[in-house]
Amino acid sequence: MNNEKTVSVLNDLLNITNDRIEGFSKVEDKVWDTYSGLKSDYDQMVSQSQQMKSELISLINENGGEADNTTSTAGAIHRAWIDVKNSFTGNKEESTLENVVFGENAAIDAYQNALDSGDLSADCSRVVQDQLHHLKSSYAKFENLENIKS
Incomplete structure (x- = not known):
């Protein structure tokens, strides 16, 4: 197993996890007036993202790499687009949560x-698979917004 490739893949996932954390910070509290049933799930996603970040940094260090603890360029562009889109849309709450769903799908x-x-060791694959399971679970809770309004 090539540690450089492993570290590169893990750093990509770290950037994506940082994108999630940054994106979550853009969700305004007023969203929960309409979607109060999702607030606890959302809080859990934020907490899980921090845990995922820690796990990825540990894996990177264990594989002799240095964590690239930044966000991705694509994520930064997407967040800028969300800001522009939200300034023109009539339903910011739904649009904001649609962007959460979009981001979760991209992370999946x-x-x-x-x-x-094939660039991950068995240990790394187990952690990444577990994190993928959490992403899919989060996505499933948010994907049908019309069915979960308060």
Whole structure:
């Protein structure tokens, strides 16, 4: 197993996790007036993201790498687009949560690609697979917004 490739894949996932954390910080409290049933799930996602970040940093260090504890360029562009879009949309709450769903779906794809790459050791794959499971669970809770308004 090539540690450089492993560290690179893990750093990509770390960037995506940091994108999630940064994106979550953009969700305004007023969203929960309409979607109060999702608040505890959302809080759990934020907490899980911090845990995932810690796990990825540990794996990177264990594999002799240095954690790239930044966000991705694509994530920064997406967050800027969300800001522009939200300034023009009529339903900011729903739009904001739709962006959470979009971000979760993108993270799921990235995690699956990391697992499919063959660049992760068995230990790293187990952690990444567990994190992917959490992402899919979060996505499932938020994907049908119309069904979960308060």
